[in-house]
Amino acid sequence: MAYGYLIVTMNITDPERYKQYMAEAPASVKAFGGEYLVRGGKHETLEGDWQPHRVALLRFPSYEKAKAFYDDEHYTRVRGHRAGATEYFNMVLVEGVEAPI
Incomplete structure (x- = not known):
């Protein structure tokens, strides 16, 4: 089964407010088997x-798990913490390839 990846670009304009989101988001990611591969840097x-201010890349065991994470009731609530903390927050879900490494 191919991994599911979330590619995120954002511009954080209120770092203090964004900290509330980052305090809770990792637990939601982990609950669906996800992990951060890139988180800024x-x-x-x-x-x-393309000139993103900040980039994040998350990997999930499957496309379906990543979508379930995004649609989850807890993460829906967590997303509310970033309201007003970013100029933009773009997220795209893509399915990885099933290829031998």
Whole structure:
């Protein structure tokens, strides 16, 4: 089964308020078997016009598990903590490839 990945770009404008979101989000991620692969850090645009301020990448055991995480009642409540804390928060769910490593 292929992994499910959440790719997130954001611009945090209120770090104190965003801390409330980050205090609770990891438990929701873990509850669905997810893990953070990227959570901020150094990045650069190599091609195109994409200029995200911050990037996160999460991996889940499957596309379905990632979608269940996002739709979960607890995470729905947690998402409310970031309201007003970011200029933008973009998230896309993609299915990984099933290929031998």
